[in-house]
Amino acid sequence: MTISPELSVLLHENRQFDPPADLAANANAQPEIYERAAADRLGFWSEQAEFLTWDRHWDEVLEWEAPHSKWFVGGTLNASVNCVDRHVDAGNGGRVAFHWVGEPEGDTRATTYAQLKDQVCQAANALTDLGVKKGDRVAIYMPMIPETVVAMLACARLGAPHMVVFAGYSSEALSTRIIDCGAQVVITADGSWRKGVINELKPAVDVAMDSCPDVRHVLVVKRTGQEVDWRTGRDVWWHDTVEKASTDHTPEMFDSEHPLYIMYTSGTTGTPKGVLHTTGGYLTHVSSTSRLIFDMKPETDVFWTAADIGWVTGHSYIVYGPLANGVTSVMYEGAPDAGGKDRWWKIIEHYGVTILYTAPTTIRTFMKWGEEYPKMHDLSSLRIIGSVGEPINPEAWIWYHSNIGGNTAAVVDTWWQTENGGILITPLPGITATKPGAAMKPFPGISAEVFGNDGKPVGRGEGGFLVVTEPWPGMLRTVWGDDERYQRTYWSKFPGVYLSGDGAKKDDDGDFWVLGRLDDVMNISGHRISTTEVEHAIVSDLKVAEAAVVGASDPITGTAIVAFVTIKASVDTEGEAGVRLVAELRDTVAERIGKLARPRQILLTPELPKTRSGKIMRRLLRDVAEHRELGDVTTLADSTVVDMIAELMADAPAEAEDTTNGSAASGVADSTTAEEAGGHA
Ligand code: WTA
Numbered sequence: 001m002t003i004s005p006e007l008s009v010l011l012h013e014n015r016q017f018d019p020p021a022d023l024a025a026n027a028n029a030q031p032e033i034y035e036r037a038a039a040d041r042l043g044f045w046s047e048q049a050e051f052l053t054w055d056r057h058w059d060e061v062l063e064w065e066a067p068h069s070k071w072f073v074g075g076t077l078n079a080s081v082n083c084v085d086r087h088v089d090a091g092n093g094g095r096v097a098f099h100w101v102g103e104p105e106g107d108t109r110a111t112t113y114a115q116l117k118d119q120v121c122q123a124a125n126a127l128t129d130l131g132v133k134k135g136d137r138v139a140i141y142m143p144m145i146p147e148t149v150v151a152m153l154a155c156a157r158l159g160a161p162h163m164v165v166f167a168g169y170s171s172e173a174l175s176t177r178i179i180d181c182g183a184q185v186v187i188t189a190d191g192s193w194r195k196g197v198i199n200e201l202k203p204a205v206d207v208a209m210d211s212c213p214d215v216r217h218v219l220v221v222k223r224t225g226q227e228v229d230w231r232t233g234r235d236v237w238w239h240d241t242v243e244k245a246s247t248d249h250t251p252e253m254f255d256s257e258h259p260l261y262i263m264y265t266s267g268t269t270g271t272p273k274g275v276l277h278t279t280g281g282y283l284t285h286v287s288s289t290s291r292l293i294f295d296m297k298p299e300t301d302v303f304w305t306a307a308d309i310g311w312v313t314g315h316s317y318i319v320y321g322p323l324a325n326g327v328t329s330v331m332y333e334g335a336p337d338a339g340g341k342d343r344w345w346k347i348i349e350h351y352g353v354t355i356l357y358t359a360p361t362t363i364r365t366f367m368k369w370g371e372e373y374p375k376m377h378d379l380s381s382l383r384i385i386g387s388v389g390e391p392i393n394p395e396a397w398i399w400y401h402s403n404i405g406g407n408t409a410a411v412v413d414t415w416w417q418t419e420n421g422g423i424l425i426t427p428l429p430g431i432t433a434t435k436p437g438a439a440m441k442p443f444p445g446i447s448a449e450v451f452g453n454d455g456k457p458v459g460r461g462e463g464g465f466l467v468v469t470e471p472w473p474g475m476l477r478t479v480w481g482d483d484e485r486y487q488r489t490y491w492s493k494f495p496g497v498y499l500s501g502d503g504a505k506k507d508d509d510g511d512f513w514v515l516g517r518l519d520d521v522m523n524i525s526g527h528r529i530s531t532t533e534v535e536h537a538i539v540s541d542l543k544v545a546e547a548a549v550v551g552a553s554d555p556i557t558g559t560a561i562v563a564f565v566t567i568k569a570s571v572d573t574e575g576e577a578g579v580r581l582v583a584e585l586r587d588t589v590a591e592r593i594g595k596l597a598r599p600r601q602i603l604l605t606p607e608l609p610k611t612r613s614g615k616i617m618r619r620l621l622r623d624v625a626e627h628r629e630l631g632d633v634t635t636l637a638d639s640t641v642v643d644m645i646a647e648l649m650a651d652a653p654a655e656a657e658d659t660t661n662g663s664a665a666s667g668v669a670d671s672t673t674a675e676e677a678g679g680h681a
Contacts, residue, residue, distance in 0.1 A: 027430025103334025421474025
């Protein structure tokens with residue numbers, strides 16, 4: 001594997017930051033934890049599982065028939081009981097579970113654990129009335145409002161796996177996911193507030209329903225109140241059903257391996273994969289990482305994962321991890337600059353947030369806006385600040401540490417993936433001396449390595465494949481409906497070893513530096529999008545002959561999508577017609593996938609560079625997109641093609657950076673733009 005020039009700069013970073021002394025003295029994770037887990041990995045996970053409330057204790061910690069695992073075999077529990085009921089039963093019902101902050105200023109709502117329990121029970125009863133039973137899949141397409149958490153926990157309570165689709169995805173993306181998992185009930189809202197305008201959601205669901213004849217009911221939360229189309233019999237209001245239902249609900253206990261949720265994520269081929277997570281192991285993983293990495297102290301902490309619930313980060317660290325710990329969280333509906341570029345800092349000051357978790361792309365956006373905004377507020381309550389979703393460059397790390405963390409908060413750069421369920425590589429805030437840009441060490445009980453092509457660990461300082469060599473409790477169990485794809489994608493390159501798709505290296509101290517994807521998956525502001533997916537969307541336009549998509553590095557979003565498109569000869573691409581065509585293609589991508597996948601730049605070219613065997617040379621296109629010297633062109637069938645494209649690129653208008661705010665039904669967070677980058681970690 002080759003390491004690009006920007007990444008090799010990263011690898012020469014040698015500053016170190018000791019854990020804050022007061023944090024170290026009182027941290028939930030003390031240094032012995034690494035030895036304890038190394039000496040008896042399964043014993044360690046067993047101790048972590050004991051923090052949960054089980055109805056029946058497990059007989060065996062792990063059953064491993066590679067690549068299939070079962071965790072806490074024979075144990076039974078209910079995830080929603082673990083997230084709400086048991087805190088109420090322990091006398092903590094009066095504690096706030098969520099301080100919700102709507103985008104319009106002053107539009108706030110606090111929900112205590114006792115209230116959350118009542119709402120989850122009501123929703124469970126209402127969903128039962130709509131015919132939802134154990135094992136049924138329920139699709140959720142919702143904004144950042146408390147009802148989204150209630151909906152997820154109600155599904156968990158019934159043993160009906162939820163399948164949340166990020167509300168920035170298009171109706172087409174929604175319908176393909178609904179069809180793939182066979183959901184018959186959809187939960188949504190009329191809309192949400194984003195940058196002062198209503199992002200309608202219900203119309204997108206209505207369009208999706210045209211291709212989902214099996215959906216029986218759409219349950220709709222009224223959030224923004226505008227008129228919506230209504231299909232009597234199919235559509236029901238949340239306030240007419242859930243809010244009128246009984247607050248009594250006796251939960252059933254499920255097997256530890258009962259499916260908890262499905263989350264679709266982009267892979268190297270066109271169709272997204274339905275990653276399946278189950279109950280006992282997942283909950284053990286997210287609750288223990290929350291407690292030990294974010295050092296959660298439920299009596300005193302106010303936790304804020306500033307991500308969207310529609311991504312795995314939201315599932316694990318807005319919903320299941322914090323709630324399993326009974327901690328108080330903040331949840332924010334809108335854009336990071338709604339009401340001023342200091343909105344986040346105002347929220348942190350107001351609620352006394354102690355732990356913040358966000359993405360590098362957002363941090364870089366704040367850097368661009370300037371340090372005067374955080375300076376307007378007292379952020380001294382922050383004691384731990386986390387990062388996730390992409391490699392964090394040392395400049396952003398240092399800026400975050402000093403401007404947000406006041407040079408005293410511990411920075412935790414956490415590496416993990418949708419498939420992993422929870423964090424796998426991270427510092428522990430009271431133990432680890434951190435290096436800006438390094439994710440540092442496998443979490444206790446996690447066996448991560450960097451392998452060379454031969455399936456053996458590479459030497460210190462060498463790059464390789466980031467792999468996990470032993471199963472872990474939060475791992476995906478399969479790809480929904482396609483176990484063969486599960487085996488092939490993750491477990492076939494090195495049999496019995498999990499292939500992450502990321503590159504990494506260990507430095508001289510053995511600390512991990514994650515270098516980013518090695519496959520065709522792009523990481524746009526922390527959103528995973530495959531090049532193939534975007535190519536398919538573009539070639540669905542009948543005027544297109546061929547398309548090649550590459551990820552080019554971008555100072556704010558990490559990676560930006562650049563598409564090279566050949567148009568059929570019969571189509572006029574001169575002047576205005578060409579400009580219109582490019583706009584049309586960008587819209588097509590937004591419609592088919594979502595605004596987050598809209599290319600930053602589309603270059604119309606008469607030809608694409610190909611090898612003699614006809615393979616498109618994406619590597620060269622990436623060089624072109626990044627205005628770099630072209631790499632080796634000797635395998636090209638016709639090397640003049642790439643020179644011509646490079647010339648076109650040089651003459652192309654400056655970036656067609658998108659500044660719309662995504663008010664269409666399909667777009668909540670248009671994260672291809674810097675201003676919107678805060679939507680996701
Ligand atoms: C990238 C998000 C470097 C990585 C939780 C991974 C990171 C993909 C980090 C998963 C990090 C995530 N440093 N890269 N700290 N965290 N990534 O599934 O490429 O949305 O494969 O899960 O994000 O993205 P996903």
